[in-house]
Amino acid sequence: MVRLKGNENSWGLIAKIFHWTIALLLFWQVGTGISLHNMEFSPLKIGIIGSHKIFGTIIFTLIVLRLLWRFYNNHPKYESLPQKHKIISSLVHAILYILVVIIPVQGTYMTWLGGSDVSMFGLIEIPSFVEMDFILYQKYLKIHYYSAIILTSVFTLHILAALYHKFVIKDKYGVWKRMVSRQEKV
Ligand code: HEM
Ligand code: HEM
DSSP states (O other): OOOSSOOSSOOHHHHHHHHHHHHHHHHHHHHHHHHHHTOOSOHHHHHHHHHHHHHHHHHHHHHHHHHHHHHTSOOOOOTTSOHHHHHHHHHHHHHHHHHHHHHHHHHHHHHHHTTOOOEETTTEEOOOOOOOOHHHHHHHHHHHHHHHHHHHHHHHHHHHHHHIIIIISTTTTSHHHHHHOSOOOO
């Protein structure tokens, strides 16, 4: 049976759609970001920056909606997991959420410092309250880059942990199944 909401055994379809959509968008975002880091200034780079800004605002909106959904709905309570796993996975999830909220906000502020505009989904321009400052822009660009590297390291750790649950300990706590399976226990 397909359950939209979560319960003690599953995150539910809505949380799963959020999880997998944001994961895919983040792979794309980090990929375009790292390419930008290694590119000389060119019309292609300007084009990629444009799409990077649009995807960044989409990721930000989705992560806020996902957090709201998580707080106002049931989800698995990790009861079967050993205490150590529980603490580490909650910490890793919290760091992921914090970074995925902070990086787009910081990226928006940085873009304004560089004198460019930011539109929600490329459609609605967000009014800037920041004076252009190219020296500060260069500093913020470094912060933007290193926070994206930290995010990539943390989600790599998260993916390795998920694979460990699935393939090494054969999902004995059901952690893989409750985020991946399409079948739900009611
Ligand atoms: C989770 C979301 C995001 C990630 C992981 C991310 C990651 C990155 C990375 C790794 C770079 C390369 C930095 C460099 O060139 O050293 C970059 C560049 C950039 N990002 Fe983001 N970014 C995100 C969201 C945003 C948002 C929301 C905006 C603004 C709306 C934004 C604006 C930019 C701009 C303008 C550049 C190019 C800067 C330049 O090369 O001059 N980013 N991003
Ligand atoms: C191939 C990539 C990925 C796999 C295989 C994967 C796997 C999983 C699994 C199995 C869970 C359930 C954990 C549990 O119930 O304790 C989970 C939860 C979670 N994952 Fe991933 N994940 C991936 C990518 C990502 C990425 C890129 C992010 C970055 C934001 C992320 C953020 C989270 C968060 C925050 C949770 C907690 C559940 C929630 O609040 O929705 N995951 N993931």
